[in-house]
Amino acid sequence: xxxxxxxxxxxxxxxxxxxxxxxxxxxxxxxxxxxxxxxxxxxxxxxxxxxxxxxxxxxxxxxxxxxxxxxxxxxxxxxxxxxxxxxxxxxxxxxxxxxxxxxxxxxxxxxxxxxxxxxxxxxxxxxxxxxxxxxxxxxxxxxxxxxxxxxxxxxxxxxxxxxxxxxxxxxxxxxxxxxxxxxxxxxxxxxxxxxxxxxxxxxxxxxx
Amino acid sequence: xxxxxxxxxxxxxxxxxxxxxxxxxxxxxxxxxxxxxxxxxxxxxxxxxxxxxxxxxxxxxxxxxxxxxxxxxxxxxxxxxxxxxxxxxxxxxxxxxxxxxxxxxxxxxxxxxxxxxxxxxxxxxxxxxxxxxxxxxxxxxxxxxxxxxxxxxxxxxxxxxxxxxxxxxxxxxxxxxxxxxxxxxxxxxxxxxxxxxxxxxxxxxxxx
DNA sequence: TAGGATTTCCTACAACTGTTAGGCAACTCG
DNA sequence: CGAGTTGCCTAACAGTTGTAGGAAATCCTA
Numbered sequence: 001x002x003x004x005x006x007x008x009x010x011x012x013x014x015x016x017x018x019x020x021x022x023x024x025x026x027x028x029x030x031x032x033x034x035x036x037x038x039x040x041x042x043x044x045x046x047x048x049x050x051x052x053x054x055x056x057x058x059x060x061x062x063x064x065x066x067x068x069x070x071x072x073x074x075x076x077x078x079x080x081x082x083x084x085x086x087x088x089x090x091x092x093x094x095x096x097x098x099x100x101x102x103x104x105x106x107x108x109x110x111x112x113x114x115x116x117x118x119x120x121x122x123x124x125x126x127x128x129x130x131x132x133x134x135x136x137x138x139x140x141x142x143x144x145x146x147x148x149x150x151x152x153x154x155x156x157x158x159x160x161x162x163x164x165x166x167x168x169x170x171x172x173x174x175x176x177x178x179x180x181x182x183x184x185x186x187x188x189x190x191x192x193x194x195x196x197x198x199x200x201x202x203x204x205x206x207x208x
Numbered sequence: 209x210x211x212x213x214x215x216x217x218x219x220x221x222x223x224x225x226x227x228x229x230x231x232x233x234x235x236x237x238x239x240x241x242x243x244x245x246x247x248x249x250x251x252x253x254x255x256x257x258x259x260x261x262x263x264x265x266x267x268x269x270x271x272x273x274x275x276x277x278x279x280x281x282x283x284x285x286x287x288x289x290x291x292x293x294x295x296x297x298x299x300x301x302x303x304x305x306x307x308x309x310x311x312x313x314x315x316x317x318x319x320x321x322x323x324x325x326x327x328x329x330x331x332x333x334x335x336x337x338x339x340x341x342x343x344x345x346x347x348x349x350x351x352x353x354x355x356x357x358x359x360x361x362x363x364x365x366x367x368x369x370x371x372x373x374x375x376x377x378x379x380x381x382x383x384x385x386x387x388x389x390x391x392x393x394x395x396x397x398x399x400x401x402x403x404x405x406x407x408x409x410x411x412x413x414x415x416x
Numbered sequence: 417t418a419g420g421a422t423t424t425c426c427t428a429c430a431a432c433t434g435t436t437a438g439g440c441a442a443c444t445c446g
Numbered sequence: 447c448g449a450g451t452t453g454c455c456t457a458a459c460a461g462t463t464g465t466a467g468g469a470a471a472t473c474c475t476a
Contacts, residue, residue: 003441003442003443003444003451003452003453003454004442004443004452004453005442005452005453005454006453006454007452007453028433028434029433029434029435030432030433030434031433038453038454038455039454039455039456040433040434040435041434041435041436041437041454041455041456041457042453042454042455044434044435044436045452045453045454046453049434049435050433050434050435104373104377106377150383150384150385150390151385151390151393151394154371154374154380154390154394155367155390155393155394155397157370157374157379158366158367158370158371158373158374158394159363159366159367159370160370161370161373161374162365162366162367162368162369162370162371162373163362163366163370165312165366165369165370165373166362166365166366166369169312169314171365172362175358176358177358177359182358182359182362182363185359185363186359186362186363186366189363189401192401193397193400193401211422211423211424211425211470211471211472211473212423212424212471212472212473213423213424213425213471214424214425215423215424236462236463237462237463237464238461238462238463239462246424246425246426247425247426247427248462248463248464249425249426249427249428249463249464249465249466250424250425250426252463252464252465253423253424253425254424257463257464258462258463258464
């Protein structure tokens, strides 16, 4: 079915690799074309434009992240699951900073502008939901009731993403203790908060 | 002292305003020049290039943020100070999303490449330190000892920046409860963690 | 009041990026 | 073998970054 060579998936995958090498923002159409050994107009056979390229990378990478995270979450619950989940995301971000950047650099379109949206935004939204579901699974395994699940997910996501973002930005590089040590401590504290949240919402009152 | 008109500060201030209108990434040299009613080469009298423009915006905005935050922190300590600090940052981010973006879009140069760095990175580093000192002040007011101050700052910064980033990205827009309600709850939980950290490090043991 | 110094701003130009248009070539399937 | 499909190309244009060199406006000083 047609001439062999690159296809859309291969282009996006190469773009994701390139993002890790030179940074997400530096992945432009012309740079990517040079890197692939083709001319830039050729890329328009695979993508519709620069913004499509970016959201496609985001969607692709969000799927990879969900794969890696769910693989790490194979077993365990409660604290073990939290550690597996959080470490998987952090390892992913440190191994592939360009990919992780792609994850954060996307805004949700305010109201999905009719049918003129690039073809990759639906994929990106679906991949985003996959990741959200994994976060929800962690929270559920703590036994947190539905009323507080949303809050728990937001709390956990904020802390994890915030820590990783700051660490990647180099904010923790110039002071002791190591970013490693405080990460473990932060997840510990997060675990305590989630346990407390579960106890609070299940009617168990630890005080008295 | 020369012909009157724009100077560097006015250019950067206009660029920051423009970032809030059209987004930090959309503030390019040519767009900024058009917005100011001048030709783009003229901007090179005030800035050395596109990267200098970006770091200069970051430095300028970090100073504004530190001003706003320290004004809000005029009085109070402990929980009150934390709420004032956190709300000041979040209000700033929601009022000026483009400015807040500028805050996060910067990497610390790995080793300050000799003397070839643009002239604004020193300013940005200094402004970053101002903000870091304010965070430290919050933590200190909880009575957390020096050993744990770094950890406490990282924990607090991660949660606050993470929450604001996700909220600004629209991640909290499609589910209940409101981003407002869970923010208050998150700061509450953070307060509890800091109180616990102070108790732990000061030798007080609440259990038994 | 004239002149010099300083600073803002300009036009002209070169290089690169994003994008469209139209066409050639290679492979698969009937 | 022919037709359809698909990957890739050249040509061309608009817009952006950045450089070079020069003109005008203002301040300071003599």
